[in-house]
Amino acid sequence: MIAQRYSYLSWLPLLLVSSSHPQWPSSWRCIPQPARSSVPCYCSGRQTWAGSLCGTLRIPGKRKRNEIMLRYVVALSLLALSWAQDCQVANINVMQNFDKTRYAGTWYAVGKKDPEGLFLLDNIVAQINIEEDGKMTATAQGRVIILNNWEMCAHMFATFEETADPAKFKMKYWGAASYLQTGNDDHWVIDTDYDNYAVHYSCRLVDADGTCLDGYSFIFSRHPTGLRPEDQLVVLQKKTDLCLLGKYRRVAHTGFCESGTSLDPQ
Structure with missing residues (x-):
């Protein structure tokens, strides 16, 4: 004492x-x-x-x-x-031998490092699809706040362009409503076991020293209740590898988008 x-x-x-x-x-x-x-x-x-x-x-x-x-x-x-720690974007390791077919299906965002600008807040559910031509597309929904605290469930769409690395895509996305964000971001799959968890990363702007100036990341689970205990340590290590440890927030799933308040696709 x-x-x-x-x-x-x-x-x-x-x-x-x-x-x-x-x-x-x-x-x-x-x-x-x-x-x-x-x-x-x-x-x-x-x-x-x-x-x-x-x-x-x-x-x-x-x-x-x-x-x-x-x-x-x-x-x-x-x-x-x-x-x-090496935090340069060019040196970030992604999933080896990535299989987009196994990656397809429903994913629930359970953790999120936010970017700048208007983005989905919570109740985020993504559906990854493989089209007949083999290309990957996605739809997503989640709660947003617009026009002076007006809560809505927004719908988003995305197409993916493949690159030389199977785990790195260019993702073009847009919203059902014109005031939702649009863009053409990187979509990197850092790690996944396909059946339980996936770690996504995107850097929008690289700083002069090679580190990420504006980026975001999702922690996905196949289960809306969150990650299994055995997956949490793996994901924790990936957060550290991305130099984002402590920068994520929890993404809740309350059934908001099933309540009927939504921005439906036009």
Whole structure:
């Protein structure tokens, strides 16, 4: 424990000193000194420079110290990983040996990293189709808010142009209503097991350093209730690989688009 006026970081220097001497007892205390004193703090007969740390300070037990040090190590490891991570769009890995036929069918968006502009908010359901000529198309619906908080269920359409990489498409999309967004974005399938989950990614604008300046991503599930526990760790790793960890929001499915309030196709 520690006096309320001290934070964990306040006694980190003493913690580092004491952790190198595990034989020192957990009841080790600093001899009280004037608050914010800049004199040495004498502890159990040993002198350690504590500066403003002198005062009512008690060093935690060995087990607690080890737990705290482990947290620092994990935090520093994650920080080092983020520094070393390659976030350039050109180096993003996509699904190997992608099979668009197995990808077809109904997908429920359960997570979403938003782009700029008006976009589907929630209750997002996509239907991927393979046409007779082998081309992939899609329809989607989801809740949008337009015209001063008017909630509607919007319908979207898309066609996909294949590229040299089977998992990378150019997706031309448009809405049933003229004020819905239109575009011609990348549609990359980062990972999928076809039966349970899929991770989609699109970068609309690449920055000068090669990273994505404006992009979006969907986490899809075959089940409206969300991802299975065994799929969550896989998806978490893919979010990290995309440099988007912590930027997704949950997509709810409340049956809004079945309520009859929709922007029907013209």
